[in-house]
Amino acid sequence: MKNILVTGGAGYIGSHICKVFYNSGFTPIAFDNLSTGNKWSVKWGELEVGDLNNNDRLTEVFEKYKFLGVVHLAALSNVEQSCNNPILYYKNNLLGSYNLLENMTKFKVDKLIFSSTAAVYGNPVYSPIDERHPTNPINPYGETKLAVEKLISHVSKTNNINFISLRYFNVAGCDFSYEIGEAHDPETHIIPLALNAAHNNSVFNIYGSDYSTNDGTCIRDYIHVMDLSEAHLLGFKSLLKKQSNYLINVGGSKGASVLEIIQKIKKITKTDFKTQLKERRVGDPDELIAKIEKSKQILNWTPKNSSIEKIIIDAWGWYKRYNKI
Numbered sequence: 634m635k636n637i638l639v640t641g642g643a644g645y646i647g648s649h650i651c652k653v654f655y656n657s658g659f660t661p662i663a664f665d666n667l668s669t670g671n672k673w674s675v676k677w678g679e680l681e682v683g684d685l686n687n688n689d690r691l692t693e694v695f696e697k698y699k700f701l702g703v704v705h706l707a708a709l710s711n712v713e714q715s716c717n718n719p720i721l722y723y724k725n726n727l728l729g730s731y732n733l734l735e736n737m738t739k740f741k742v743d744k745l746i747f748s749s750t751a752a753v754y755g756n757p758v759y760s761p762i763d764e765r766h767p768t769n770p771i772n773p774y775g776e777t778k779l780a781v782e783k784l785i786s787h788v789s790k791t792n793n794i795n796f797i798s799l800r801y802f803n804v805a806g807c808d809f810s811y812e813i814g815e816a817h818d819p820e821t822h823i824i825p826l827a828l829n830a831a832h833n834n835s836v837f838n839i840y841g842s843d844y845s846t847n848d849g850t851c852i853r854d855y856i857h858v859m860d861l862s863e864a865h866l867l868g869f870k871s872l873l874k875k876q877s878n879y880l881i882n883v884g885g886s887k888g889a890s891v892l893e894i895i896q897k898i899k900k901i902t903k904t905d906f907k908t909q910l911k912e913r914r915v916g917d918p919d920e921l922i923a924k925i926e927k928s929k930q931i932l933n934w935t936p937k938n939s940s941i942e943k944i945i946i947d948a949w950g951w952y953k954r955y956n957k958i
């Protein structure tokens with residue numbers, strides 16, 4: 634019995650996790666309402682279409698399979714949308730997680746990896762950010778993720794569930810053989826947006842050039858989606874061996890500025906698209922960089938493919954394949 638429930642398994646990151654778990658001998662069962670995910674990206678294991686907020690449908694899936702554990706990615710994650718529609722975000726992300734934990738308890742499934750985010754930290758008070766950094770989210774999306782972390786932590790104590798919450802920094806890149814990759818509509822992430830500008834020779838917007846960084850643009854930490862997927866696998870295997878609960882950062886532990894990303898994309902795609910400076914966006918900190926000592930210690934994990942060049946080369950390979958260029 635090696636079935637793993639992967640909520641959000643038809644999404645960008647979830648589909649990569651399904652591939653990595655499948656290749657390691659597990660059978661991923663993707664549970665997804667396809668609101669932002671894609672049916673075509675479920676190539677390893679099974680797809681069960683359903684919504685976490687439909688508790689009867691979720692229970693049906695728990696009755697059909699015997700699960701060894703759960704990787705819980707299903708969530709809405711557009712920061713701007715969360716500010717405009719917080720009820721939608723709390724309902725989808727928090728209530729959905731509540732239903733999941735209720736079913737896990739009922740069916741005695743006791744291992745959980747949760748997709749959390751660096752957005753739980755809010756504006757950094759020091760950098761790089763370790764897991765002891767204060768949590769003070771600055772948008773409803775980050776609040777819902779922090780609330781789910783707390784919910785899981787409370788429920789784990791009373792309902793015998795062991796968990797690892799992985800706090801992702803910026804996830805990018807794709808599967809090394811370009812079978813799956815990032816395909817959001819609308820897209821909000823910098824690398825696919827800049828690749829789009831490179832391909833269409835369109836203008837790329839840079840939001841703010843007066844941050845306290847070397848070149849004035851924001852610095853972010855990027856993690857290759859295959860490194861991230863490996864961290865999930867190692868986390869899950871550690872839950873199989875010992876009963877423990879952790880909150881762990883997963884990032885590349887290096888920063889790249891918006892201008893650096895643009896320069897590298899121009900070089901790799903051999904293009905020279907135009908950029909235009911726009912006003913800063915509210916709530917964008919100068920720099921977000923992960924300290925990843927804990928993941929090294931607990932999971933024996935380090936990112937091997939998260940140089941910004943490797944991430945862009947892979948994202949471009951996928952972009953060309955997906956758009957048939």
Ligand SMILES: NC(=O)c1ccc[n+]([C@@H]2O[C@H](COP(=O)([O-])OP(=O)(O)OC[C@H]3O[C@@H](n4cnc5c(N)ncnc54)[C@H](O)[C@@H]3O)[C@@H](O)[C@H]2O)c1
Pocket residue numbers: 640641642643644645646647664665666667668669670671683684685686705706707708709710725729748749750751801802803804805817
């Ligand atoms: N992409 C990043 O850089 C990043 C960074 C930090 C954290 N995360 C977290 O990682 C997870 C996956 O992100 P992603 O980029 O792959 O997003 P995604 O939108 O591609 O994937 C999310 C998946 O969840 C599904 N889903 C959403 N609500 C659901 C519900 N109620 N019931 C069933 N399915 C539902 C969607 O259809 C989609 O397939 C999210 O929880 C997100 O918050 C992502």
